[in-house]
Amino acid sequence: xxxxxxxxxxxxNGTASDGDDVAALESLQFTDEIHRLISATTTNNASxxxxxxxxxxxxxxxxxxxxxxxKLMAAPAPNIEDFKASFHFPSNSGLxxxxxxxxxxxxxGNNNNNTSNSPETPSNNPSANPQKAVKxxxxxxxxxxxxxxxxxxxxxxIKRKDREKKVKxxxxxxxxxxxxxxxxxxxxxxxxxRARRGQATDSHSLAERARREKINxxxxxxQELVPGxxxxxxxxxxxxxxxxxxxxxxxxxxxxxxxLATVNPRIDFDLDSIFTTESGSLMDSNFPSMVMPLxxxxxxxxxxxxxxxQQWHFDALQQAVWGREEVxxxxxxxxxxxxxxxxxxNSATLHSNQMKMEL
Amino acid sequence: MSPMNNPQDxxxxxxxxxxxxxxxxxxxxxNGQKPISSSSPREMFQRYRRIKVAADKxxxxxxxxxxxxxxxxxxxxxxxxxxxxxxxxxxxxxxTSTIIKSRQAKTSHEKENxxxxxxxxxxxxxxxADKLRKLVPGGEAMDLCNxxxxxxxxxxxxTTQVQVMRKIAHFYSL
Numbered sequence: 001x002x003x004x005x006x007x008x009x010x011x012x013n014g015t016a017s018d019g020d021d022v023a024a025l026e027s028l029q030f031t032d033e034i035h036r037l038i039s040a041t042t043t044n045n046a047s048x049x050x051x052x053x054x055x056x057x058x059x060x061x062x063x064x065x066x067x068x069x070x071k072l073m074a075a076p077a078p079n080i081e082d083f084k085a086s087f088h089f090p091s092n093s094g095l096x097x098x099x100x101x102x103x104x105x106x107x108x109g110n111n112n113n114n115t116s117n118s119p120e121t122p123s124n125n126p127s128a129n130p131q132k133a134v135k136x137x138x139x140x141x142x143x144x145x146x147x148x149x150x151x152x153x154x155x156x157x158i159k160r161k162d163r164e165k166k167v168k169x170x171x172x173x174x175x176x177x178x179x180x181x182x183x184x185x186x187x188x189x190x191x192x193x194r195a196r197r198g199q200a201t202d203s204h205s206l207a208e209r210a211r212r213e214k215i216n217x218x219x220x221x222x223q224e225l226v227p228g229x230x231x232x233x234x235x236x237x238x239x240x241x242x243x244x245x246x247x248x249x250x251x252x253x254x255x256x257x258x259x260l261a262t263v264n265p266r267i268d269f270d271l272d273s274i275f276t277t278e279s280g281s282l283m284d285s286n287f288p289s290m291v292m293p294l295x296x297x298x299x300x301x302x303x304x305x306x307x308x309x310q311q312w313h314f315d316a317l318q319q320a321v322w323g324r325e326e327v328x329x330x331x332x333x334x335x336x337x338x339x340x341x342x343x344x345x346n347s348a349t350l351h352s353n354q355m356k357m358e359l
Numbered sequence: 360m361s362p363m364n365n366p367q368d369x370x371x372x373x374x375x376x377x378x379x380x381x382x383x384x385x386x387x388x389x390n391g392q393k394p395i396s397s398s399s400p401r402e403m404f405q406r407y408r409r410i411k412v413a414a415d416k417x418x419x420x421x422x423x424x425x426x427x428x429x430x431x432x433x434x435x436x437x438x439x440x441x442x443x444x445x446x447x448x449x450x451x452x453x454x455t456s457t458i459i460k461s462r463q464a465k466t467s468h469e470k471e472n473x474x475x476x477x478x479x480x481x482x483x484x485x486x487x488a489d490k491l492r493k494l495v496p497g498g499e500a501m502d503l504c505n506x507x508x509x510x511x512x513x514x515x516x517x518t519t520q521v522q523v524m525r526k527i528a529h530f531y532s533l
Contacts, residue, residue, distance in 0.1 A: 211504060218507035225514050239487035242510060246494045249517035256524040257411040260386065261403055263531040 375519050381417035418520050428509050431497020
């Protein structure tokens with residue numbers, strides 16, 4: 001501060017000592033310089049500077065040139081400070097230029113900081129500016145360096161990410177390649193298998209996989225058919241169960257055919273009766289099965305089945321029944337069982353039919 | 360008696376109805392052929408055999424020949440029947456039966472060779488697959504995949520057969 005003022009005073013003294021003309025000229029030069037500085041500073045900096053500069057400049061000139069400036073100097077005490085502040089311009093300008101450079105260098109985030117720093121430092125403490133400026137410069141440089149390093153680091157990170165992405169992309173590409181190959185395989189005729197991730201995609205394995213899937217589907221079907229098979233796990237056991245079931249069914253057929261052979265056949269029976277017993281109700285009536293296939297469509301068409309049936313079985317039975325006495329005996333027994341059967345309207349009609357049969 | 364007891368009564372084209380009609384027809388034929396009074400075991404046995412054959416035949420007929428097993432069964436029955444018809448005496452029937460058996464053995468052997476040549480992926484199921492082949496008519500000539508499908512249909516048909524026969528027997532016994 002003081003040396004600055006000293007330099008300013010020496011300047012002013014120098015200019016004053018040379019003589020009035022010279023001093024005047026020099027003062028003019030000085031004023032010119034000051035104006036230049038003001039203009040320079042105004043272009044670079046915020047408006048606060050210009051406000052500060054405009055005031056002291058003309059006053060500084062008067063102070064410099066005339067002894068009357070002592071009065072001026074004495075009178076405007078705050079002007080001294082302003083004057084002093086004004087003579088900080090060169091350093092400030094240098095600061096400002098550096099700040100500008102830093103701002104350009106640092107980037108977006110720090111630009112505001114730098115610009116804010118540079119006007120703030122002179123506005124807040126114009127006396128302490130250079131020191132602060134000096135201090136701030138390295139700080140700014142320091143701040144700039146990490147900034148510089150950060151983008152490089154960022155770039156490195158980005159590079160890493162790119163590499164990773166590339167790696168991922170390559171794996172994805174490989175997967176897609178596999179999928180594509182599998183898709184290509186899918187486009188072939190007959191092979192309708194979707195290759196899953198990590199599975200081989202050559203035609204042999206695909207065909208095998210198709211076969212296996214078919215077989216598994218059929219096994220599931222069989223498991224559903226065979227009772228008690230769904231709980232079992234493991235295809236060998238399931239197959240055993242299936243084999244057992246088939247053998248059981250075949251044996252059942254044999255046993256039932258034996259039974260049918262031993263049981264005396266009643267000539268009269270019809271489809272309807274069988275299915276009514278299935279549902280739990282009694283049979284409608286009886287008529288000889290010999291006639292049945294012929295009668296059946298007619299019977300279905302007509303609503304009144306019973307009439308037909310009665311006629312038919314009466315006529316047919318005469319031929320059949322009278323020929324065999326023993327059959328009659330057999331007829332009696334089922335009739336008794338029928339009588340003992342739970343009665344309903346059906347059973348009543350049945351009973352009547354049975355009576356007719358006996359006749 | 361109201362016919363409305365069973366509104367959904369019969370699907371005339373269903374397997375069950377087709378089988379029932381045929382089987383009943385065959386049964387009546389068998390019953391009409393010989394008097395039941397003679398209850399000698401031999402005749403009984405013959406009747407039993409005939410009834411069984413009739414059951415299988417009618418079942419296979421109901422399936423028409425859409426399935427391999429039905430076709431095989433029909434072919435078998437027909438060949439046996441024709442051979443039996445060709446030979447009147449017992450000896451010739453025995454011979455024919457042996458011939459039939461040898462033929463079947465040959466064909467089955469050929470089919471087994473075919474199977475071995477084609478190979479099987481699942482090694483663990485060979486035993487069961489062979490058993491199944493013996494059970495299901497016409498199963499020797501099929502690969503595992505088709506065999507399983509045929510067994511499924513065969514089981515379904517067998518169950519209907521057993522159901523109907525049981526109903527008839529029950530009806531008879533009443």
